[in-house]
């Protein structure tokens with residue numbers, strides 16, 4: 001194992017990823033932030049230098065933080081904010097996991113303004129196992145031209161009636177073009193901005209790590225004339241599964257293997273908004289092209305002229321169990337405890353449409369995060385903290401979400417992967433006896449279908465405070481979150497570094 005050290009300087013810079021200039025909260029002056037690339041078992045040290053002019057934090061999406069729950073980066077839960085003009089160092093070991101992850105600010109809607117990047121944990125055997133030549137990152141996102149704080153102000157007012165802000169564009173590896181006719185007068189905008197370009201060598205095989213870092217949008221990913229095989233979902237290796245388009249929801253990641261076996265030419269990669277899955281009243285009706293170029297070496301330098309070779313199918317659910325099978329069987333033990341959460345949206349007393357989990361909307365306590373409370377010996381929590389405490393080591397927990405809302409919700413659990421035992425769409429009944437306990441896939445972010453349900457299972461073997469929330473930032477910011485306080489008795493025997501305590505007095 002090695003030690004990898006990064007310095008992330010966070011500041012606001014004018015950037016124009018799609019030709020439209022906006023003030024981006026950038027990592028080392030760029031968007032997306034630089035990739036973190038480590039190997040399994042390595043220690044990662046990241047110095048976050050905050051010059052944003054506002055508080056921040058950094059979360060390592062999908063990393064377990066075993067033994068270091070204080071570095072999970074969730075404001076209000078695992079740490080105090082990193083104030084402006086202050087440097088905080090994250091220092092943890094990435095053990096027993098490899099695959100495609102990402103990092104992002106976990107403070108308010110900040111990552112939608114730019115504070116994010118890919119985090120890849122390599123496994124040296126993967127290339128031989130799956131027979132590919134090169135590793136590529138395809139980071140996709142929706143993109144707002146306004147800043148998240150302003151959009152939140154509107155969204156969390158009665159005026160929005162709960163309709164989420166609609167993105168202006170989408171990007172691939174931080175690039176796309178934009179039709180400046182649509183931009184407001186007086187804004188800085190240039191047409192025909194450069195697209196992302198992936199170079200293929202004929203007959204080579206590429207592992208593409210598709211990472212959806214959206215604040216709100218699910219996408220359908222495809223490459224003209226090329227199908228591909230899924231081999232990884234969020235750190236879980238899968239039996240290769242061939243497919244020609246991939247639905248990917250917010251915060252999800254897949255690795256696909258693409259074989260450069262087509263005639264030497266240029267081909268479009270397409271990352272299209274999955275609009276049909278939104279409730280009618282919120283549908284974007286966006287006619288935005290989000291494309292990148294697949295350029296075979298020796299082909300001309302002209303743009304591709306290929307047409308989409310598949311009809312876009314909007315599945316509105318994740319890939320099914322029968323398609324996505326783990327490469328290594330990992331059979332879940334029987335459930336000890338079942339928690340049932342009901343999700344619904346309704347107006348609060350101020351006329352703001354908010355999400356509720358079992359009747360309670362989460363309110364973040366930024367000054368007194370949950371983990372600090374645990375160290376202080378607090379064991380009773382406010383209802384609005386949406387906390388469930390687990391006291392028995394290795395207890396097997398089933399979490400069932402019943403979604404009363406007419407929109408889907410990509411839910412992410414920190415500190416763990418969960419087994420997906422099953423889900424149902426509207427009108428599909430939940431029958432516990434019929435759940436898949438034989439070969440379910442494990443991942444960390446999974447979609448609860450609109451007016452449907454999902455059943456997840458995990459083992460309480462990682463002491464910490466773990467958020468479990470909808471990864472659509474608008475919903476998270478409005479309170480669609482629960483927390484697991486996992487093994488508080490063990491947490492209390494652990495020792496966060498002085499630097500973590502120091503944040504509270506800054």
Ligand code: C2O
Nearest residue numbers: 059061251412467
């Ligand atoms: Cu990607 Cu709670 O995080």
